[in-house]
Amino acid sequence: MAVEEMEQLVLGLGDQLRWAADVEAPAPIEVPGGLLIVGMGGSGISGDLVSVLASVPVTVHKGYGLPAWVSNRPPAMIALSYSGNTEETLSAVEEARDLGLTPGVVTAGGALGEVAVGNGWPHIIVPGGLQPRAALGYMMGSLLRLVEDSVDLKPGDFSAAADLVDQLTGGLGRDLAADLAAGLRDRIPVIYGTNGLTSPVAQRWKTQINENAKWPAWWNTMPELDHNEIVSWTSLSTLTRRHVGIIALRDDSESSRVEARYNLTARLTGSDVAWVGEVWAQGVSRLERILSLCAMGDLVSLELARAGSIDPMAVPEIETLKQLLAEEPL
């Protein structure tokens, strides 16, 4: 039953994007220099995804406070927190306020919503009541609206992306997701993306598999992984040959050098892992291609949850940790 509940939310990704495309938004935030996006986990990932669509330099900060350079070169800033109560994000916002910055905010409410409304900061309040990772369309779509002058988006990209993810989650992606999940069954997934486009999607796959399927997973980036991880598959190959599956997230826009690297890396390391698969981005715009791969990752994470009879909705350790931290001295 719980898998079906999360499945309904994955099916809603397209409608969440449509909501964000139509929501009344403040004037786009001006980004004369760089853009700093702060946010953790299922909220912060929207910053990573938007960073590869941006036409300005973007830093995504995931931690307490602000990076040291901010006080010297104050950037435009946006804080993302679905709950609005994530302590790292709130601490970044507090420091920003002390520095006289005016952060934009995307949230469903909480303390962050209150501070944004109270200070008159540019903000979009998204519908509440979901798990943050199931609100990707609301969070990422709203973030795009707040910076729409600084991203590579054309009219119609939002609706084309929404239609494409509807097709994939509604049926067209199901068989491929089931095949990929079968390749990963009883294995630890390692997801590869490419620098500048699909790396943040690889991270999203990893965290969706972690949280929805309660399954360990890791991710890495091409070409950086060819300078380190490529040598790592030999010493424990009796283990990795049985228990590691690699999935590469591919895109037609990859350079021929990156394409050659994927082929050569598979040739050199493929026999030391149990299984290697790949998924190609679909669609025309960068937004469509990124979101088509996100949708596939969501479906694969649900297939893994189903296979293990796991409830994808519950994340008890995250919630318990937050409660225990609240009891710790500041």
Ligand code: PA5
């Ligand atoms: O998926 C989750 O529940 C987490 O990764 C949260 O997104 C993370 O803990 C941050 O919370 P929030 O997204 O509410 O800021």
